[in-house]
Amino acid sequence: MSIIHLDATKCVRSLSVDSVCKKCEVVCPTSAIVIGANPLPSINLSLCVACGACNGVCPTESFGFEDFSVTDFFFDYLEEEDSLISCKKNVPCIAALSVEHLVSMAVLKKEMILDVGHCDTCEIASTCYKQILKNEEEASYILEAMESDVEIKLQKVSYEKTEKTDRRGFLSAINLKTFAKTKHDFENEVERATDELTEHTLAKTDIALLKKKKLPQKRKLFFTAIKRVEKPSQYHVVESDAISFTSQKLMDKDLCTACQMCYRVCPTGALTSDIKNSKIDFDPFMCIKCNICHDVCAPNALTKSASYNIKEFFEPSVQSLIAFNVKRCNECNVIFSTNSKDKLCYRCKCEEEEARELWGIEDDE
Ligand code: SF4
Ligand code: SF4
Incomplete structure (x- = not known):
């Protein structure tokens, strides 16, 4: 297995040619991910530094890494006494953690410190540092809307640990331009990687997996964490644009053609119908804001609401969007x-x- 692996059956681009998702390509600091002629993301393994930022922004958690699992980290972090998260200590890059991970861990841990003390000199900060700030801002906004007194602190701690010997360790410890010359393990990685793009396709057997509705791990962790949080004194309504990982929907009944595309492609089952296809229901609890339902809706009948009620975190409800004859x-x-x-x-x-x-x-x- 290479240091990074894409599960093509999870990527929303596998679900429709109309998908315009490029979040992983945009955040990748080394341009190792390319979305071009092939509908699925291709990866140049010789450029990938396994920072994990692609998985941090991917709504479906389509990427896996050889030596880092964000779910394993989640549980390890909760067990640790220390609340520090640092690229020199326990994560490849803080951008590998999604907003849902940050909120869930912060409420369970009661405090969280993100060490940005290395970002000034880091070669992958171009996109990753911006993503860390964006995620922290969004997570703090959500915590505030939940009336949580937990604070996520960005601090220049400059935690140092230099005995790492894996590829990510080199990246943390030394300059990207020089580590190829100095570390034997990295040479081995380079030997394994080539400059060619690793392209992804789907096998016939993958089609059944594509149709299977599934929630990403981060959403399961998020709701497990929310269940342990006290409900706010009132449910606040926040701006939809300020939340990257879920949404509420509106349906224009005059525009909808009953083509059934939106709920068929929805990867999580947030949009559903019944056996007769006589309606479309929506469950914000399950929505991961992957956007594929909007990408496939030709008449733009399905739109995102401009606001989001935090009540959905605590008392999820299924909403009826439209009924058909x-x-x-x-x-x-x-x-x-x-x-x-x-x-x-x-x-x-x-x-x-x-x-x-x-x-x-x-x-x-
Ligand atoms: S961010 Fe995830 S869903 Fe979007 S293109 Fe990349 S792998 Fe696919
Ligand atoms: S409702 Fe739309 S945005 Fe939400 S998970 Fe389903 S397809 Fe994605």
Whole structure:
């Protein structure tokens, strides 16, 4: 296994060609992740420094690392007496931790110190330091909205530990430009890596996995942590743009075509229907703000609400977004859902529209 691994069945780009997610590519400080002709992220292993920032921003936690698991770190950190998180001590880079991880660990630990004492001289700070500040700001905003008295402190602690011998250790200890010359382990890594992009594809057997609805570990940890937190005196409504990991939805019933795409692609099951496809329900508890439902909604009927009620953390509720009429198609006899007075199913309607266009036939009405 290489130092970084992408689970293609988790990446939302596997779910639809309409996905525009590029969060991992944008945050990668060494441009090791490329999203180009191949729909899935490709990785240049010779450039990857295993900082973990890609997994920190990925809504579905699609990346795995050889020597760091953020879930294992979560539990180790809670057991430690020290509340310091430092790239010289216990994480490859603080950007490897998502906002959900920061909030969950902070409320359970009751205090948290993020050591940014090395960021000034770090070669990967270009994107990672900004991401750390962004995550800390968002996590603190959420803690405040939850009326938590726990504070996340950014401090220039400059915790030092130099006996690390793995690749990440070299990155922490010395300048990126020089570590290739000085560490034997790193040479081995370079031998294993090539300048070529490792491309990802899906096998036939992966299709079943794609359809399986699953919540990322960080969301499970988040809600486990929230259950242990006292409810605020009142539920505050916060700006949706200030929360990167969940959302509330609105549906424009006039625009929705009942195409069923949004809940079919939703990777977590936040959007659902019933066996007859007669409705769309939404559970903010399950939403990871991956955006794929919006990317596939051609008429933009499904939108994000401008606000988010913190109540959803403490008392999750399933909301009804729209109900459909379930009919039998006049043409092909299949049962279909519709949001209009249509007598034809979506496919027959498209075929009829194409035929009219081809032969220049006017609409009946
Ligand atoms: S951030 Fe995650 S979901 Fe988005 S493109 Fe990268 S791997 Fe895929
Ligand atoms: S509701 Fe939309 S944004 Fe939320 S998890 Fe499902 S597909 Fe992603």
